[in-house]
Amino acid sequence: MAGWMNLVNEWLVPALVLSSLAAHLVVVVLAAVRRREASGWPRAILWLANQAADLAATQTLGNLFLGSTSREKHLVAFWVSFLLIHMGRPDNISAYSMEDSVLSARSVIEAIFQIAGAIYVLIKHIIIGGGGGGDGRTFVLASITMFLVGIVKYAERIGALWLGDLGSIQSSGKKLKRASLSVGHLEISDDEQALQAAHRLLHITKGAFADYSSDEVEHKSSHANDEQARLAAARRLLHIARGTFADGNDNGSRWSWSQGWEQLFRLVEMELSLMYDVLYTKAAVIHTWHGYCIRFASLHFTAIAFWLFSLSSKDGYRWSDVYITYLLLIVTFLLEVRWLLSALASTWTYAFLINTNSGLRHAALCSGRWRRLRRFVMSLDLCRLALVRDPSSYRMWSGKIGQYNLLSECTHDMTSFYRTLAQRFGSEDSWKEYKYCYSGVLHISSPVRNILFNNIWDKLKLAYKPEEMRAMAAMPVPHDNDARRRNKLDKALRFAPELQDYILTYHLATDIFLQCSGQKGAACAFVKTIEVLSNYMLFLSVVRPYMLPGLKIHSLYTATRDALHDIW
Structure with a gap:
């Protein structure tokens, strides 16, 4: 028994460090799933991996903080710098949910204590216990170099979370100058141009999410979960974008109703994708002067640490620990190369260069060097190119929608084994999310998509008539104009307080009509569109x-479902 416990104690920390590295790599690979998938096993794996880095780091720090000083623990203490990097998260994800971006006093104090604990471990096990001469000094320099990288990466994540908080976005929006918000002429002929146009209108999108307008003086705070914020922002962005491109604007922009909904829809998609970057990745801190400098410096510091460690003596260390150290250094260096190239080739960098007046703007953009770099980096991303040809298409909507049919639900066994298991060990909501959003998801077809958005486009015409918008623009109170436009759009789209009640009623009436008329499952495009949208709207309601928007009808839905099930 004692021998088994000694074996566990001997390999516990290496196992924790390797699991933290594995979790970090899983997060790097699956971070894109967070952008396009609402639920499913990949999201569950990503969530677990996202938590594993913090658990491994906390356990290892506690072991070294309280443990005795010995030469065998020098390498283990060196690994703490990599744990800090893992806790700092990769560049493509800083927060899993919007609630993670809300930095409470507890989370800030926790971060301070973790960094302080890491510094204490460095001093205790390496600087004091590592020896002062010869190879020992080389190892100390390597450790200090990597600790600087780890601390900066962890602090950078805290900054990304703070900048991704809606309250911070709202506060920064108040400081924007009207002169800096000009739009100018916009061309949206493909996804790449739509993305660049979205960057120029990003201040409008931030206002839609944080519930402020660049024209407003007073602002309201916004507290909403992920889906609420996305939907409300998409609705508000739709009317702001339509107002921005309206015929008769004085800012030089051109837009015609004859162009259809495709270009405006593509722009809104790109805007929401950029806001995903702000809320859930490190984009807000990466694409600044200090962000680029950190990526250049961390890449070179990691290479220097690798060189110094290779020169230091390995006497007294287990070779398994030495191999783990080399693995951590190599993987970290390769990821730093990726993050640097990805940052430089991102359209965020293009927007950054456009807004700077330095000679770097001319050297990078006018000479075409940045575009060549972007094409080169995109050619290296073989995994993404195997899925989509356009490097900007991964930002587009996946086209997946959930489906929920009440009559079908009531005519099946409501006490199935998997449902009972989910209710016992999880929740009814988790079961619904998995069954109707993941396993029962439907890719919206082109005919359904065209019929749907052409009808929405017609409704927008009712809310945004050019002559009325020109009259509104001449009115002296922009905020009142903004609210009036929103009300007209809600009225045109029939967003009444009783919307969910209407959805339930019309869903049942539609399904019964299609069943009785024999058109259920018909190949007709209009019938298919009606059926798909009816099931999708009830999916949203349930x-x-x-x-x-409007009143919640959960109790009415439950009573209706139970009554229909009893009738069956």
Whole structure:
């Protein structure tokens, strides 16, 4: 028994460090799933991996903080710098949910204590206990170099979370100058141009999410979960974008109703994708002067640490620990190369260069060097190019929608084994999310998509008539104009307080009519569109009611479902 416990104690920390590295790599690979998938096993794996880095780091820090000083623990203490990097998260994800961006006093104090604990471990096990001469000094320099990288990466994540908080976005929006918000002429002929146009309008999108307008003086705070914020922002962005491109604007922009909904829809998609970067990745801190400098410096510091460690003596260390150290250094260096190239080739960098007046703007953009670098980096991303040809297409909507049919639900066994298991060990909401959003997801077809958005486009015409918008623009109170436009759009789209009640009523009436008329499952494009949208709207009402405006009808839905089930 004692021998088994000694074996566990001997390999516990290496196992924790390797698991932290594995979790970090899983997060790097699966971070893109967070952008396009609402639920499913990949999201569950990503969530678990996202938590594993913090658990491994906390356990290892506690072991070294309280443990005795010995030469065998020098390498283990060296690994703490990599744990800090893992806790700092990769560049493509800083927060899993919007709630993670809300930095409470507890989370800030926790971060301070973790950094302080890491510094204490460095001093205790390496600087004091590592020896002062010869190879020992080389190892100390390597450790200090990597600790600087780890601390900066962890602090950078805290900064990304703070900048991604809606309250911070709202506060920064108040400081924007009207002169800096000009739009100018916009061309949206492909995804790449739509993305660049979205960067120029990003201040409008931030205002839609944080519930402020660049024209407003007073602002309201916004507290909403992920889907609520996305839906409300998409609705508000839709009317702001339509107002921005309206015929008769004085800012030089051109837009015609004859162009259809495709270009405006593509722009809104890109805007929401950029806001995803702000809320859930490190984009807000990466694409600044100090962000680029950190990526250059961390890449070179990691290479220097690798060189110094290779020169230091390995006497007294287990070779398994030495191999783990080399693995950590190599993987960290390769990831730093990736993050640097990805940052430089990002359209965020293009927007950054456009807004700077330095000679770097001319050297990078006018000479075409940045575009060549972007094409080169995109050619290296073989995994992404195997899925999409356009390097900007991964930002587009996946086209997946959930489906929920009440009559079908009531005519099946409501006490199935998997449902009972989910209710016992999870929740009814988790079961619905999995069954109707993941396993029962439907890719919206082109005919359905065209019919749907052409009808929305017609409704927008009712809310945004050019002559009325020109009259509104001449009125002296912009905020009142903004609210009036929103009310007209809600009225045109029939967003009444009783919307969810209407959805339930019309869903049942539609399904019964299609069944009785024999058109259920017909190949007709209009019938298919009606059926798909009816099931999707009830899916929103039942599984994600927070995405819909108006009153919630959960009790009415439950009573209706139970009554229909009893009749069956």
